Amino acid sequence: MLRGTRRCAAGREVIDGAIKVANGLTTDRAGKPVSIEWKTNSWANINRAGHANEFHTHPGCYWSACYYVDDGGIGADASLGGAFEIQDPRGVAPAMYAPHLCFALPGGQSAGANELIRPKPGMMIVFPSWLSHGVRPYTGTEMRISIAINLCL
Numbered sequence: 433m434l435r436g437t438r439r440c441a442a443g444r445e446v447i448d449g450a451i452k453v454a455n456g457l458t459t460d461r462a463g464k465p466v467s468i469e470w471k472t473n474s475w476a477n478i479n480r481a482g483h484a485n486e487f488h489t490h491p492g493c494y495w496s497a498c499y500y501v502d503d504g505g506i507g508a509d510a511s512l513g514g515a516f517e518i519q520d521p522r523g524v525a526p527a528m529y530a531p532h533l534c535f536a537l538p539g540g541q542s543a544g545a546n547e548l549i550r551p552k553p554g555m556m557i558v559f560p561s562w563l564s565h566g567v568r569p570y571t572g573t574e575m576r577i578s579i580a581i582n583l584c585l
Contacts, residue, residue, distance in 0.1 A: 443579070446556070447472055450497040450581045453558045457495070470495075470583040479504070479514070479576040484569040487519060493561035493582040500551040504576035507552035514570035515548040518563055551578070 451470055460466050477485075490496045498516065506512045520543065526535070527544035534541045548568070549557060559565065561582065570576055 443474070446499045446579050447474060447581055449556055450495070450499070450558055450583065453497070453556070454495040454583050457558070468585065471585065472581060472583055474579055474581040477576075477578045477580060479567070479570055479578075481571060481573055482569060483567075483576075484514075485567040487517075487564045487566040489564055490561040490582050493584045495558060495583040496561045496563075496565075497556055497558045497581040497583070498551075499556045499579040499581070500553055501577040501579065502575060503551050503553055503555075504570060504572045504574040506550060506570070506572065506576070509572075510550055512570060512572035513568045514572070514576055515550050515568045516557055516565065517568055518547050518549070518559065518565045520544050520546065521563065 451472070454470065455465075455468065458466055458468065504512065504514060506514045522544060524544040526533075535543055551557070
């Protein structure tokens with residue numbers, strides 16, 4: 433639990449940052465900006481050596497975010513693992529059907545592949561809550577601290 437004015441202010445700043453990004457990425461069906469009173473929930477994750485998170489989604493939410501307070505050294509040394517991983521919701525179907533082809537769109541070459549994001553302190557990842565994601569096992573000796581945030585209607 434956060435206690436004290438400074439900690440509460442820092443937590444509020446992180447949540448407000450996620451809301452700002454989500455508001456910039458959310459429109460009505462005509463493409464017009466919307467003003468949403470997001471309901472939020474958040475929690476801290478403290479991960480140590482051997483910790484990981486299986487693939488999962490956040491049902492009942494629209495956007496989710498992860499803010500990295502401390503990466504446990506993985507930003508400087510990728511061999512420590514602990515990368516944030518997202519799964520292409522199309523699965524491997526496009527690559528299996530026609531492995532010699534790709535979509536002529538930004539990121540189209542990675543259709544069907546998982547993407548790894550190597551977090552660094554101060555990085556925030558905002559993604560649709562339906563996107564399956566997880567965290568690879570961490571092998572370092574330091575604590576990794578992140579804040580998870582869900583934005584719901």
